[in-house]
Amino acid sequence: MAERGVNRRTFLRALSAIPVLGALAAFAAPLLRYLKPNLDPGLGLPEGRLRSLAEMDLPQGEQLALGRVEELAEPWSSRIFVYTQRYAQYTPEQARVATIPGVAIRLPWKVSFPGFKQGEEPTDIVIFSRICPHLGCIFNYVPNWREVTAGYGGYVPPEERRHGLMACPCHLSIYDPADRDRPGRVLSGPAPRPPYYFTYEIRDGVIVITSAEPGGIA
């Protein structure tokens, strides 16, 4: 008899645990949902719309007329601008607008730059996103290399690189926009890769930015 009583009590206790656990689960579920990043394109969207939105993950920017080529005639002259880009995100609007600051630089020599005709034709204008590929700060184009040495961690460029450089204030990554093999090469600092670039065309003497290298939004 006593034993049965204990059993009943255990049973009732277990029974009352169910609603409690249920309530806890109901609380926990949306919290755990946080843990799933939904940055993948098209995540959680109905089948039919998946593809078009997945495509939206590629850069969808408005074309931007930067200016006439003559405005960048001097070697090492530069121009900064802001580029608007949309990409897919699981929000009520399903697209987010981001602005990417960029810089166009005229080099005194020609390099093969992937942003210009896929790098097949050499160019002396390079256009980079100013979002640092290290941790996402906005880096600067520093026309005078001495300033890089003084303010950005004492990097002294070798003789052949004593010209305009790009430098990031956050963790002192330094890039060479005019590297002959890989424009934007990392010269110093923790950055894992050169900055992202913009693709552009020259239409009737006007520099038109057409798109940004994918993956470049921080």
Place this chain on the structure above:
Amino acid sequence: MLDRVREWLRERKEKLDLFDETNVDRLDNPLYALGHIVYFSWIVVFVTGVLLMIWYEPTTHGAYNSILRIQHEVPLGWLIRGAHKYAADMLILAIMLRIYRMYFLGEYKRPNELTWMILFASLVLAMISGITGYLLIWNQRAFWAAKTVLSVAVYLDQIPIIGASKFGSAIAFIFLGGPAVGQGALTRFYAIHFGISALLLIAVELYFIFTRRKRFGLSPTAIVVLLLMIVATSYIFPAEMGRRADPNRTPLPILSDWYFLALYQYVKYTPPLWAGLGPGFLITYGMLVPFLDRSKGRRPSERPFFTVVGVMALTYFVVFTTLIMFNIAVIDRDPHIVLVMTSVVLVIGLLLELRYRRRRRAAEAAAPKPPPRVVGARPAPTAG
């Protein structure tokens, strides 16, 4: 097995010493008032924080202005804000000092392992609370600190195998509520910032109520002195505002709160994945020290290796902080120096440890009866 874990936990829980409350008779020694100072500054931070919530506006458009208003228009607003900031600094400083005290004096050993682990975790939480707190100002420093800290997390996805679960992005996402620092991030930082201290404070209060322990040993004089210190600092050095956040411009140089500076310098030196792993290892080491250190003695000289590691950590903290404040870093050279120095120091620590052990063994062999030295203050472990 399970019983042993339970027994272990029971003993540690009994001896739990969250704020040095079991050392109340030693308040003549400021080193043992640290725990109470932690607790006291926590309360100040909490109270002023709740007051600040009345005027603060958690939106990207309004945050900066609302803080300007608190600082300049709200009566005594400067004091509330200053007290919030400086009491938080005091909190972190006291936690750090207490950690070093417990570390160098071997106080993390049995039965204090759990106390130590809670203390160490509270440092991490306090720092998270700090960084989520200073985004709320929405100034340049806040914005870029939040951005870079959370990008570090994303690199954790590069770890082979476990990185495939994208847990790094998940961490960033939990804090940011989106792919970039914006309104979503501000809202979440606000919630996390308040949530951490409020929930933990409630938990701690409940613990003290249920265990009926004495929780507060500061004398009224000490409290008044501490309060005066906070008021004076807020008056002489009003909490700074910085410039409003500008997502299109990074300032040079860019600094964070003092307890992050050393880490910041470290991030300059390492590839981005290591920027995330390094602190992770440091936290793991801190949490596991009581189990790594099997030595019997408590005095620093009785466990040379751990003492050396502690001194090294302290030195790096100070040196890195100084370096970043003067913006000194030669990135091609310094990481090698740091690496070489670290390994040399670690090897020296190991050698000292070996020498110490050999000597002790020799001493024990020479005196076959009870060992000639009383090792530590701990009574001999009872069987079972």
